[in-house]
Every structure is written in C-alpha cells, then in structure tokens.
Amino acid sequence: MYGIVSVLSTLSLLSVLFGPPEIKTVQTLSWQEAKIFQLPKEPNPEAEEILQQYLRDLASKGFSPQGQGVLLQAEMTKLAFRNDKVPLSAASLTKIATTLAAVDKWGLDHRFQTRIYRVGEIRNGTLYGDLIVEGGGNPFFVWEEAIAIGEFLNRSGIKAVQGNLQITAPFYMNYKTQPEIAGQLFQQAIDAESWPEVAKKQYEKMAIKIPRPHVKISGKVLVSATQPIDSQLLLRHQSMTLANILKQMNIYSNNVMAEVLAQSAGGAQAVAQLAANAANVPKDEIQLINGSGLGTANRISPRAVIAMLAALERQLADQPLGVADLFPVAGRDRQGTTIGRKLPPNTMFKTGTLRAVSALAGILPTQKQGLVWFVVINEGSDVYELRAQQDILLRKLGQAWGSGSLNNGKPQTPHKSEVLGDPKRISAP
Structure with missing residues (x-):
C-alpha cells in the first residue's frame, strides 16, 4: 500500500514540475463518414x-x-x-x-378438389339414378377439365344417366359462379354431341388428346344444399396447383x-x-x-x-x-x-x-x-x-x-406449368 502511495506522489510531483504528459492523438474516421454507412440519396x-x-x-x-x-x-x-x-x-x-x-x-401446392358421385345402379352403360357434382371452389374449372371428367366416366362404364344432374356448391365453370348455370355447362361438356362451337375449339387445343366423351343426362340440372346420404363416390378431380x-x-x-x-x-x-x-x-x-x-x-x-x-x-x-x-x-x-x-x-x-x-x-x-x-x-x-x-x-x-436478371444471380427452379384437361389429375376412389 505504501509503494502505491509513493508512486502516485512521484507522478504528482513530476506533473507540477514539467506539466501533464503529452497525449498523442490518433486520426479516427467518423462512422457517419464510412462508405459502408452512407445511405443512398433519396430521391436518386x-x-x-x-x-x-x-x-x-x-x-x-x-x-x-x-x-x-x-x-x-x-x-x-x-x-x-x-x-x-x-x-x-x-x-x-x-x-x-x-x-x-x-x-x-x-x-x-394446394389443389382444389371436385368430387363426382352417383345415386343408383349402373347397368349396361347407364346410370339409373342421379349424377352429383360436389364443387370444391376451383376457380379455374373450364371446358377442358369437364371434358376430361366425361371421358373418365365413359372409361368407368357410364355413357348415359337416367336421372338428374345435382350440383352442390361451391361449383364454378367457365367463370360462371351461379351453380345452375355451371351445372348446365358441365352437362354440355361431358356429351360431345351437345358441344357449342367454343367447346369444340377448346377440345382441339387440348395438349393431351383424349377421346370425345359421350355421357347423356336425360333429367334436369338441380342445385342441392347437400348430397344424398346414399351417394357413392365415382371420382376425384384435382385442379391445377394454386x-x-x-x-x-x-x-x-x-x-x-x-x-x-x-x-x-x-x-x-x-x-x-x-x-x-x-x-x-x-x-x-x-x-x-x-x-x-x-x-x-x-x-x-x-x-x-x-x-x-x-x-x-x-x-x-x-x-x-x-x-x-x-x-x-x-x-x-x-x-x-x-x-x-x-x-x-x-x-x-x-x-x-x-x-x-x-x-x-x-x-x-x-x-x-x-x-x-x-x-x-x-x-x-x-x-x-x-x-x-x-x-x-x-x-x-x-x-x-442496364438490363438485369430477375433471379439476381440466385439459383432458380423452373416453373412447372400444367395443362388443362390432364386425365392424370382424375382418380377413382
């Protein structure tokens, strides 16, 4: 303790005799002046x-x-x-x-699902009962998608329906949001003999060629709040990805x-x-x-x-x-x-x-x-x-x-486009 006091006393005496020691200054760069901190001017x-x-x-x-x-x-x-x-x-x-x-x-990756059901028996290519469409909110359900469903029904043994077509909302087709109108369009789409010119043109443009469907529905288009309890699932249709x-x-x-x-x-x-x-x-x-x-x-x-x-x-x-x-x-x-x-x-x-x-x-x-x-x-x-x-x-x-790149030099996964009317998006139960 005595040694520390002695040193401090000596330093104090030197300060009195010769003045305080010179402190060397070091040139510093203000952080505001560093380029890394210089924000671009607004506006440019x-x-x-x-x-x-x-x-x-x-x-x-x-x-x-x-x-x-x-x-x-x-x-x-x-x-x-x-x-x-x-x-x-x-x-x-x-x-x-x-x-x-x-x-x-x-x-x-989400896909909206549309389900098709039946009520009644299938004999010799005819469904004796109703065909039911349960909409899943697909906003891009158009001619090609319905045509593919009709062709799948043909392959499943259905060529005629001795009954009605029931629509359960939300079902949209060709950008028509009224269920009854959407149902009428669906009825036309699954029977090539009732196609309007626009449906024929869309069929010809389909990237995947499938046979023309022939499913005649003899009854009316009805809109139902719920589907019948005794209905049986025929197929599931998946939309394109979101x-x-x-x-x-x-x-x-x-x-x-x-x-x-x-x-x-x-x-x-x-x-x-x-x-x-x-x-x-x-x-x-x-x-x-x-x-x-x-x-x-x-x-x-x-x-x-x-x-x-x-x-x-x-x-x-x-x-x-x-x-x-x-x-x-x-x-x-x-x-x-x-x-x-x-x-x-x-x-x-x-x-x-x-x-x-x-x-x-x-x-x-x-x-x-x-x-x-x-x-x-x-x-x-x-x-x-x-x-x-x-x-x-x-x-x-x-x-x-100058022209640049959208991916900004980063690796990019090619966008996988899908085609309308692809039968691979339809499956049996």
Whole structure:
C-alpha cells in the first residue's frame, strides 16, 4: 500500500514540475463518414429526373399531376416518388392483395378438389339414378377439365344417366359462379354431341388428346344444399396447383377467378386486413370492396403495392418458386395482358385498367440498381396513352441502369406449368 502511495506522489510531483504528459492523438474516421454507412440519396437524382420528365410529358398531354402516383424503390431506398402514400384507384393491382391472401391461406401446392358421385345402379352403360357434382371452389374449372371428367366416366362404364344432374356448391365453370348455370355447362361438356362451337375449339387445343366423351343426362340440372346420404363416390378431380392458377389469373387479369379466391379467403375486408398486416402499412392504404379490382372504390397507395409484393416475396423465401412465377414477365409470357406492352425484357408486372385508371406495378431487373420495384397509378380517360407512357418510363429506366436478371444471380427452379384437361389429375376412389 505504501509503494502505491509513493508512486502516485512521484507522478504528482513530476506533473507540477514539467506539466501533464503529452497525449498523442490518433486520426479516427467518423462512422457517419464510412462508405459502408452512407445511405443512398433519396430521391436518386437520375431516377428523379426521369420521373420529372415523365410527369411533364403527361401534363403536356392533359393529365393532371395530382392524379398520378409513382414509387420507384430498390431494396429499402426510395429512388423517386409522387403521392406514394396516397390511396388511389388501383384497378387490378387489387389482385396482388388477393394473390397474397391466397398464398397465405392455401400455399402454392394446394389443389382444389371436385368430387363426382352417383345415386343408383349402373347397368349396361347407364346410370339409373342421379349424377352429383360436389364443387370444391376451383376457380379455374373450364371446358377442358369437364371434358376430361366425361371421358373418365365413359372409361368407368357410364355413357348415359337416367336421372338428374345435382350440383352442390361451391361449383364454378367457365367463370360462371351461379351453380345452375355451371351445372348446365358441365352437362354440355361431358356429351360431345351437345358441344357449342367454343367447346369444340377448346377440345382441339387440348395438349393431351383424349377421346370425345359421350355421357347423356336425360333429367334436369338441380342445385342441392347437400348430397344424398346414399351417394357413392365415382371420382376425384384435382385442379391445377394454386401457383398455376394464380399465374393464369394474373396473366389474364381474370376478375371472376380473383373474386372467387378472395371470397374463399374470407372476403374483401379479410383480404385487405391480411394484406395490410403482411405489408406492415396502415389499413387505410389498402381499401378493398372486392378481390378483383372492379370499381374505383378499391384504393391502394403505391407504397402499399410494393410492400405487398415484398411481403409475398418474403412469404415465398423458402419455396422453389418466387413472386415472378405468379405474374407475367415481359419476353416470357405472350398472352393476356402482356399483348401490346413494350416493357424491358424480364420485367415482372401486373396491370390494372378501369375506364379512367391505368396502373402498372412489378419488378424491373437492372445492373446498376439491382431489382427495382415500381408502381405507377395514373388517373385519366385515355388509358391507351397512359399505358404507352408507362412503357416509355420503364424503358428509360432500363436504358439508364442496364438490363438485369430477375433471379439476381440466385439459383432458380423452373416453373412447372400444367395443362388443362390432364386425365392424370382424375382418380377413382
């Protein structure tokens, strides 16, 4: 203890005689100045100039600047934006919310099941009783699917029904949601002799060739709340996977498919709530009255649109398929809403159109900025001109930043497309 006191006393004396010891300073780099911590500027000058020119071009054509909502975003950086937090009439961008809700509820591999039953005995190719269709909510049950069921019934020994066709909801066909009308279409589909021209054309286009079915039903089409207790299962029909259904829905922007899925997922309000929670945006930025986008009362902010797409991508992070497998991609898909568009190659997109609304959202892959998430919502009566200006905007961005890849260098599993009317999706009990 005495030694420590002695040392301290000596140091104190030296300090008095010669002053405090010199402390050498070390040059340090403020953490704010380190490049790793330098956040990109918002807005990005290049993107902002392109957006300003886009808005000027719209104004020169008579479109009000107040009616335009735009957001360009790379990861968490907002490159350029206008009215990005304002809910605007989103038209079929609403289907992004429906897609998110459907994936959350069922998963990409889900298949909707339709069951066919009989009541009565089968003798010499004739069912003496009723044929029963138990719908499973398949939104993509069309001519080809019903034709394949008819051919399976023929192979199972049924060529005629001396009774009625009973329909148990939810059963939809050819985008008709009324069970009685869907049942009448099914009755036509399983008997080639009663095919309308459209059914004949769809049969000729079928990728898998099967014999024409001949199942004549002599009775009426009835809608029943439940099936008879003594019914016996004849077959199970599996729909395409939900991934394939969503891709078709979004490529063609099919309103009935979207509304069927939204209702099955709990309705418009449930879809809006789920989407807002998943996207982590205020509820008032996703206002829905249906799942299709029909009607100007469906209002979504540009920020919420991108947040929903990002939420969907996170939801699929551990899946072999990604968000780009559920929407059309420029240069890959050449049907439906892709027709007539002049977007940069590999752009994933979703369109939206009403009488005075044109909308476009998706992902633009670039070399300089990586994946650029974009939303453009335009109000104006000339939707064709608005579409053309949207395509010009995206092409200018692509030219400025270079063309990139949607998978961003990551391994990608090819999307497995399915064909309509595939008999392998039908099985006996």
